[in-house]
Amino acid sequence: MKKLLIGIFGATLAFGAQAKLNVVATTPDLGAIAREIGGDAITLTTLAKPTEDPHFVDAKPSFILKLNRADVVIEGGAELEIGWLPALLDQSRNEKLAAGAPGHVNCAKGVPLMDVPATLDRSRGDIHAAGNPHYVIAPSNAKIVAQNIASALAQVDAKNAETYRANLQKFTAVLEAKMAEWQKTLAPFKGASIVAYHDSWPYFARDFGLKIELYLEPKPGIPPTPSHLAEVIMKMKEENAHVIIVDPYLNRRTAETVARDTGAAVVDVTQFPGGLKGTEGGYVQLEDYLVNSLARALAEKK
Amino acid sequence: MTVLVSALLAGANTLPAQETNEVEQLKRQLQQMQENFDRAQREQKAQLDALTQKLEAFTKAQVADEEKQKLEAQLAAEMASGQSNAPAAPEKKPWSPADTLTIARAGSAYMNMSFDAMMVAGGSTVSDPSAQLQLGDHDPIKNGFSLRNAEIALDGAVDPYFKGFANIVLKLDKNNQTEIELEEAYAQSTSLPANLQAKAGQFFAAFGRSNAQHPHQWAFVDAPIIMTRAFGPDGLRNIGAQGSWLLPLPFFTELTLGIFDGEGSTTFGFRNPGDADAFGVDRFHGRATLNRGLRGPQDLVYVPRIASSFDLTDQQTVVLGASAAFGPNDTGADARTQIYGVDLYWKWKASDAHEGFPFVSWQTEALYEIFDAGADPTASLPAENLRDWGCYSQVLWGFKPRWVAGLRGEYASSNAGAFDANDVFRGERERVSPALTFYPSEFSKIRLQYNYDHGEMFGNAHSVWLQLEFLLGAHGAHKF
Numbered sequence: 001m002k003k004l005l006i007g008i009f010g011a012t013l014a015f016g017a018q019a020k021l022n023v024v025a026t027t028p029d030l031g032a033i034a035r036e037i038g039g040d041a042i043t044l045t046t047l048a049k050p051t052e053d054p055h056f057v058d059a060k061p062s063f064i065l066k067l068n069r070a071d072v073v074i075e076g077g078a079e080l081e082i083g084w085l086p087a088l089l090d091q092s093r094n095e096k097l098a099a100g101a102p103g104h105v106n107c108a109k110g111v112p113l114m115d116v117p118a119t120l121d122r123s124r125g126d127i128h129a130a131g132n133p134h135y136v137i138a139p140s141n142a143k144i145v146a147q148n149i150a151s152a153l154a155q156v157d158a159k160n161a162e163t164y165r166a167n168l169q170k171f172t173a174v175l176e177a178k179m180a181e182w183q184k185t186l187a188p189f190k191g192a193s194i195v196a197y198h199d200s201w202p203y204f205a206r207d208f209g210l211k212i213e214l215y216l217e218p219k220p221g222i223p224p225t226p227s228h229l230a231e232v233i234m235k236m237k238e239e240n241a242h243v244i245i246v247d248p249y250l251n252r253r254t255a256e257t258v259a260r261d262t263g264a265a266v267v268d269v270t271q272f273p274g275g276l277k278g279t280e281g282g283y284v285q286l287e288d289y290l291v292n293s294l295a296r297a298l299a300e301k302k
Numbered sequence: 303m304t305v306l307v308s309a310l311l312a313g314a315n316t317l318p319a320q321e322t323n324e325v326e327q328l329k330r331q332l333q334q335m336q337e338n339f340d341r342a343q344r345e346q347k348a349q350l351d352a353l354t355q356k357l358e359a360f361t362k363a364q365v366a367d368e369e370k371q372k373l374e375a376q377l378a379a380e381m382a383s384g385q386s387n388a389p390a391a392p393e394k395k396p397w398s399p400a401d402t403l404t405i406a407r408a409g410s411a412y413m414n415m416s417f418d419a420m421m422v423a424g425g426s427t428v429s430d431p432s433a434q435l436q437l438g439d440h441d442p443i444k445n446g447f448s449l450r451n452a453e454i455a456l457d458g459a460v461d462p463y464f465k466g467f468a469n470i471v472l473k474l475d476k477n478n479q480t481e482i483e484l485e486e487a488y489a490q491s492t493s494l495p496a497n498l499q500a501k502a503g504q505f506f507a508a509f510g511r512s513n514a515q516h517p518h519q520w521a522f523v524d525a526p527i528i529m530t531r532a533f534g535p536d537g538l539r540n541i542g543a544q545g546s547w548l549l550p551l552p553f554f555t556e557l558t559l560g561i562f563d564g565e566g567s568t569t570f571g572f573r574n575p576g577d578a579d580a581f582g583v584d585r586f587h588g589r590a591t592l593n594r595g596l597r598g599p600q601d602l603v604y605v606p607r608i609a610s611s612f613d614l615t616d617q618q619t620v621v622l623g624a625s626a627a628f629g630p631n632d633t634g635a636d637a638r639t640q641i642y643g644v645d646l647y648w649k650w651k652a653s654d655a656h657e658g659f660p661f662v663s664w665q666t667e668a669l670y671e672i673f674d675a676g677a678d679p680t681a682s683l684p685a686e687n688l689r690d691w692g693c694y695s696q697v698l699w700g701f702k703p704r705w706v707a708g709l710r711g712e713y714a715s716s717n718a719g720a721f722d723a724n725d726v727f728r729g730e731r732e733r734v735s736p737a738l739t740f741y742p743s744e745f746s747k748i749r750l751q752y753n754y755d756h757g758e759m760f761g762n763a764h765s766v767w768l769q770l771e772f773l774l775g776a777h778g779a780h781k782f
Contacts, residue, residue: 090465125743224376
């Protein structure tokens with residue numbers, strides 16, 4: 001008991017002595033970009049696991065504590081975290097993270113969101129009123145996210161503003177150089193039709209000239225049905241689609257079933273660094289992984 | 303002679319001329335016939351081609367249809383072995399950007415607005431389930447159909463300092479007449495210093511886990527027995543204020559203190575006048591109640607709570623809590639009530655959960671109540687110490703996306719009291735409830751529940767309830 005108390009006391013003290021900017025990112029992709037910008041000037045906590053469905057994260061009390069002690073919270077916005085983040089922020093008792101405060105970074109700011117519905121009708125599935133929230137995976141959007149994070153960090157932590165600005169420049173330069181490389185790798189497959197489980201890849205498709213418009217889900221959030229899958233298979237044949245991409249938290253077995261019936265390849269993908277082995281290194285490594293594994297699968301099946 | 307010669311000549315002349323004409327005519331005829339033949343042949347070929355094309359298209363469609371049907375059946379079989387395959391209605395009308403905006407929501411309307419209705423159909427082996435079996439206000443109250451919770455929930459930021467919440471509940475009584483109640487209406491601070499948070503208004507007390515949850519968060523059709531015994535049909539909910547403090551510890555720990563007015567049936571065991579008897583006398587636990595009013599701070603109801611949470615692993619979280627409620631009751635001039643409770647919630651969720659599935663959760667609460675009952679000589683009831691205790695424990699298993707199986711076991715008991723023979727809130731009771739819930743989407747659910755009930759007052763009872771819930775609009779996110 002004594003040991004426990006000392007431990008608690010020590011941890012509290014250690015927390016008090018901490019001088020770095022305390023940043024909490026909701027999802028690992030935002031966390032990875034925050035790490036690029038913040039570097040050693042921040043301590044970073046990421047709430048959602050990379051293998052987890054970002055729409056369905058539990059609002060665990062430990063997250064309340066993390067948000068309570070944060071200087072900055074970075075969220076994807078566009079309703080990605082609507083099922084869990086508001087409840088956490090309500091209980092966090094942290095004015096720094098209030099909506100509109102400089103410590104509350106909504107990364108969707110300035111991102112041209114796709115698929116914004118003009119009418120909100122849930123008979124079409126679980127639609128997002130603000131548009132498709134899975135935008136970070138497109139490098140062109142990652143640049144905007146990095147800018148949003150850098151300007152917020154610079155505002156909250158003025159003494160390190162130069163560091164953040166320099167890191168932003170560095171990250172943007174790397175992204176731009178890489179972007180040319182990625183586009184070159186995928187150039188031979190321009191217009192190729194790829195099947196996804198959930199409609200979370202429109203931005204990626206746009207950046208790389210791919211066509212990801214067939215989904216195993218009949219409507220967002222509604223599980224695949226045989227009749228819908230049969231339609232997808234017919235369309236795959238029509239469009240000569242030979243690659244099905246699946247995120248770690250989605251049902252790979254459904255994709256395998258469809259692949260068996262079409263001779264397509266199932267390619268494991270993730271939108272979060274660390275979601276698959278070989279993507280732990282950060283945003284650029286994740287994008288490398290995606291581009292290369294897609295190019296490989298598309299080339300094999302051509 | 304000349305005439306003859308000329309006639310002959312003419313004749314000779316005419317003859318070859320006639321012959322040429324005929325040849326020409328024959329030639330023309332032949333040509334025409336040939337043309338006709340060609341045309342007919344062309345037409346026939348065209349017809350034949352069209353037919354062939356039609357036939358081909360038809361066969362192709364048939365093959366495609368057959369192929370699709372075959373695929374469908376095959377997929378159904380393949381999916382049946384692995385996952386759910388409930389058919390969804392095909393989308394008929396394509397999305398059009400010309401459609402108008404139909405729902406206002408947070409971000410566009412300053413607040414979340416939702417309407418949530420829950421209805422139940424079913425029955426029990428007892429003729430009036432509400433008499434002894436189903437004592438919760440949102441429980442099914444009769445055999446057949448009942449609708450005991452249709453709530454309008456509003457929440458949003460009031461200004462930079464407060465958030466506002468309101469829950470307005472409509473329900474149908476036994477005669478299907480509409481009842482309305484202001485279940486909750488409170489403001490909560492957003493910017494207090496020192497990790498403090500305050501709220502004020504009408505709200506559910508932070509006692510245990512299930513008390514503060516609205517029916518649509520419940521995992522079962524009805525409220526646990528011990529909760530309705532300690533806090534009455536409505537749960538512990540009153541007008542008051544509450545402060546809470548997030549302790550500066552390395553793990554989540556929250557201290558809460560609620561202070562409530564304590565008058566009325568929503569503070570059941572406190573200054574509650576009870577129900578009127580045949581002569582219009584208000585009684586609680588058989589005693590005629592005094593309207594003792596509020597004499598000072600000692601007559602308010604105090605609800606302290608402490609809760610801690612730990613992440614055991616990346617996939618497992620536990621929340622432990624202890625709560626109490628203290629205050630006066632209306633059965634005697636100095637009669638008081640104390641209620642104590644402990645609660646536990648544990649949840650495991652797979653690290654690659656799809657839409658939150660699979661998961662397993664376990665929730666248990668135990669309560670102990672000490673009620674100083676005053677004497678009522680006219681009813682021949684002595685002053686006595688009524689003690690009630692009980693617990694419920696429930697396990698939920700989200701075994702595949704959209705499906706949750708649940709099992710709840712309950713026990714409640716009491717010491718002997720002078721009025722027990724007529725008191726539905728006392729005596730020994732047990733209940734076992736398996737339930738299966740299907741969520742067509744996040745916004746609807748269908749639940750089938752069976753209750754085995756055993757009680758000192760009614761013996762055995764069996765009930766089956768089928769519940770349907772739907773939610774419209776934008777509903778605020780829930781706590782863990």
